Amino acid sequence: MTSQKTAIVTGGGRGIGAAIARRLLSQNYRVAIAELDLSTQKSFHQDPSQFLLIQTDVRNEHSVKNLIDQTHKHFGRIDVLINNAGLLPDNLPSPSDLPFETWKAFIDTNLSGPFLCSKYAIPYLKKTKGSIVNIASTRAFQSEANDTPYSASKGGLVSLTQSLAMSLGPLIRVNCICPGWIDTGKDKLRPIDHSQHPVGRMGLPEDIAAMAAFLISEEAGFITGQSFIVDGGMTKKMIYVE
Secondary structure, three states, X not given: OOOOOXXXXXXXXXXXXXXXXXXXXXXXXXXXXEEOOHHHHHHOOOOOOOEEEEEOOOOXXXXXXXXXXXXXXXXXXXXXXXXXXXXXXXXXXXXXXXXXXXXXXXXXXXXXXXXXXXXXXXXXXXXXXXXXXEEOOHHHOOOOOOOHHHHHHHHHHHHHHHHHHHHHOOXXXXXXXXXXXXXXXXXXXXXXXXXXXXXXXXXXXXXXXXHHHHHOOHHHOOOOOOEEEEOOOHHHOOOOOO
């Protein structure tokens, strides 16, 4: 088995996932990206011996099993799983009007997806004493109106992190990152969007990538079962209506 480590990043074609993938490639990891949209490969110009893109639907057990099997076949080992793929809330209706299929889509993608990826990666991660990092959200701890399925799925992911850490230790460490408002380039931002953060700016995908890189490193060897809020201090800010 080669000594060069391998990481899987689900939803790694854009935003936070892409930043994590690039960070790990820069740190000499070989990276497999799991994406539904294979056109995301255009943003990665990498040596095939170091990079692999696998079309994956994390809601589908057969698709997830294929992701894990193909990654191990191509690279010979799996050291890291970053469960990042997920649905984001966008003008969802109130709970009383929310279609059950919409609820199910969020749970299947944001919670069942990480479970399935972990389930099939575990045998390989045990061999390398590897690490799992789940990407949840500050919505696991605080909510806006009508983000019900998203918040529930991310809260479940925090609990899944704790349970997996207790079940898989000491061979596998499992931790969670809960990003706040991250600028992925999709929104037109105002000065107040930055200034309302106690650190004075919005978050960047690279901020989350830096935390992920730390949590999978040997320096974090005494950390497992934890959820880390990376939000520029917003969840600690008391807000009153004037």
